[in-house]
Each structure stands twice: as C-alpha cells, then as structure tokens.
Amino acid sequence: MQNIFQADIQDSTLDDITSEESNRGRRRLRLATLLAVAALVIAAVLGAFDQKKTTGQRAGNLDIQVEYPSVIRAGNEIQLRVALNSPEPLPETVKLTLNEDYLMLFEDFSVFPEPESEAARGDGTVEFEVAPASGAGQMVAIFHGRASDQWAPKSEGALGLTADGTQARIDIETWRIP
Structure with missing residues (x-):
C-alpha cells in the first residue's frame, strides 16, 4: 500500500490535478483579483464613490x-443645504448668492426658508435674502428641486454668503451622469 504523501501525480485518479509550477499563473491572477477588490473596498471606505459632499468654512x-x-442624474431630486452656526445670535437677514450656471442645474426650484427678496445681480449671480429666526444662533437654508436635463458634464458653482459685513465664498461642483 502506498502512502498519500508518496503518491505521484501520474498515480492520481483525478485528471485535473496539476503540478505546482503549472498553477503559478492562476495563483497570480487570483492574487491580482483579490488586490483589485481590496482597492475598491478601500476607495469606497474613503468616500470616493459618495454621491454627496460636505464642505465648510469659518468666516468671522x-x-x-x-x-x-457630487453626482446627479437628470430628473432626480437635488438639494443644496447650507447650515449656519454662530455662538452669537445671527443677524436679521443673511444674503446667499449662487451663480446662474449652477442654478441652471435645478428645475422646479424652491428655497426654504422662503426668501425675503430675490435679485439677479449683474455679475451672473442670483441673491436670496433670508431671515433666520429672531435670536437664533443656527439656521439651515435649503435649495431644492429636480436636476434639469440640460447636458453638461459638470456644473460648477460658487455659493456666497454675506451676514453683518462677514463675507464667505464656497466653491461647489456637481457632475451629471446619463
């Protein structure tokens, strides 16, 4: 009787058994596939495939x-959310400006809270003047609508904010997918 460790490949009853040398390419392919899947998982954990982005700035x-x-498809709902926090009460009015090129991304456009006034400025921006709650140190303004079907690979925008002489500008960018 022959010990299994003394068996030779030619003695096997299984046709698909191959030697270690002939299986080297398959092992390398398996390792490359495993590394590619691991890279995708790491990219997802780091936020490479996020559909929303959050950015912030401190002004005064x-x-x-x-x-x-960061990515939108035509016809889907789109929302731009601006949150303000201050240790002191916010001023009576806050002016938010958004460039017209980015506003063209929206259809069925609405702003919450409803602006006290809206004005198209000569520099290609639209200004919305909103009033926070009296004495509040926090406020959230939401620009809401559906993504338009005008085709451009990306829409770049600049959100401006003016409150009590404090001015800030935040650049935003949204890619469109078909």
Whole structure:
C-alpha cells in the first residue's frame, strides 16, 4: 500500500490535478483579483464613490457647512443645504448668492426658508435674502428641486454668503451622469 504523501501525480485518479509550477499563473491572477477588490473596498471606505459632499468654512464668528450632490442624474431630486452656526445670535437677514450656471442645474426650484427678496445681480449671480429666526444662533437654508436635463458634464458653482459685513465664498461642483 502506498502512502498519500508518496503518491505521484501520474498515480492520481483525478485528471485535473496539476503540478505546482503549472498553477503559478492562476495563483497570480487570483492574487491580482483579490488586490483589485481590496482597492475598491478601500476607495469606497474613503468616500470616493459618495454621491454627496460636505464642505465648510469659518468666516468671522460664523461656521458655514454646505452639503451638495457630487453626482446627479437628470430628473432626480437635488438639494443644496447650507447650515449656519454662530455662538452669537445671527443677524436679521443673511444674503446667499449662487451663480446662474449652477442654478441652471435645478428645475422646479424652491428655497426654504422662503426668501425675503430675490435679485439677479449683474455679475451672473442670483441673491436670496433670508431671515433666520429672531435670536437664533443656527439656521439651515435649503435649495431644492429636480436636476434639469440640460447636458453638461459638470456644473460648477460658487455659493456666497454675506451676514453683518462677514463675507464667505464656497466653491461647489456637481457632475451629471446619463
């Protein structure tokens, strides 16, 4: 009787058994596939495939956080969210400006809270003047609508904020997919 460790490949009853040398390419392909899957998982964990981005800025005593879509498809709902926080009460009015090129990304456009006034300025921006709650140190403004079907690979925008002489500008960018 022969010990299994003394068996030779030619003695095997299985046709698909191959030697270690002939299996080397398959092992390398398996390792490359495993590394590619691991790279995709790491990229997803780091946020490479996120559909929303959040950016912030500090201007004077205001902490500004802007959440916007990084990728959008025509017809889907789109929302630009601007959050203001301050240790002191916010001023009576806050002016938010958004360039017209980025506004063209929206259809069925609405702003919450409803602006006290809206004005198209000569520099290609639209200004929305909103009033926070009296004495509040926080405010959220939301630009809401559906993504238009005008085709451009990306829409770049600049969100401006003016409150009590404090000015800030935050650049935003949204890619469109078919």
